[in-house]
Amino acid sequence: MAMEKETVGSATTGHDDTEDRRLVQRTLAGDLQAFASIVESYTPVFRSLLTHMHPHRCNESIEDDLQEIFLRIFRALPRFALEKSFFSWAYTIAMNWSRSLWRTYGRRRRWRTVPYDDCMGTLEGSDPDPFDSVVASEAKQMLARGLSKLKPIQRDVFTLRMMEGLSVQDTAKVLGIPEGTVKTHLHRARALLRKWFASHHWNV
């Protein structure tokens, strides 16, 4: 079966709080189809997050991760305060899971080169030209290596703001830090990544 693809990028925050709240209330009332709607709605967002934060993980592992994240969300639903943003709350759970992967695998698994075929799979549809695909893959690998050298909070801010397209406000809510600190960490992360790239790519 041919699989359709959709592009997930900077527009991941377009969730409707009112609709989310309605689905949460229906889930709490025992309507599992409402929770299925939440899962389908948020899968692209969390899939994107996991792919960006863990580029070495295969699709199957990421789908397992998604199941674990949604199960945690389901179990925690009774603790969700309905007056708050479901997006930020659920995203925080996904971030916590993602961080636990860093902790479990990130330090144990040193960076490895992604096989060319994997790169092509990841980039399929975005860069049809082989030269562009390989170059884009190389740049993304360099970025991933650079990100792994940052402090966790800098990596998280860069991932949420640049890769997931979260606003300053949403990033601050998800990470539990002031909005001004988000901006500071993004600026610092960019500067450090740039410095790291210069020393590893140009040997400056």
Next chain:
Amino acid sequence: MDEEEVEMDCRECKTYIDAWIDRHCGSEPGKDHIEPFCDEVLIHTGQCPRCATHLGFAQLLIDPSSHAISIDTDVGARVSQSVLARIAGEPKPSAKMRMGRVLLAASVLTIMVCALLGEQAIRLVAPPYGREQVRLSIIAPDADSVMVAGDWNNWDSESQRLAKTGRGDEWSIELELESGKEYRYQFVIDGERWINDPSARMQVEDGFGGVNSILEM
């Protein structure tokens, strides 16, 4: 391109891209305008993989749209089906459970108030069969937050927060863990600094330059 026109070399291309980054480094993702690269740079990077990687990296650094990825639309349905199958066997969350949580929190609070304090890893009272309660503590001056991450929580550095005890700079947490098991753990100060428990009886290198503390139940 006109044949007489001098093409850009790698040094010039690098200088151009660095200046481009300089101009955009403080930009707000998704808000500020991002300048396109000039034709000379695009021509050069179309032939030079090294400079092309530099250009690609610069875009990843500055432009959120360069991170867009493709996801097959069947994933949502697949994950949804698997999740529903797994939660079919679990108790459904309901508003009534909120009261249960409140009572549980009250019980934990009671235990915390009544617990004897002392060295790290003090065993507390009346755990369910096969499980034991344990208290971890650490002195952390100037810390704004202290979390604990270990084998029991998949090294999740955000899920278990220590509370200030009111005795100087001491922070502590009570946990209920499986009896007869050995757990490795670290404390996380302010979400960034991972440190071992200096008062743990056993420490072990984690193989990556850090030290894990050992908790024997």
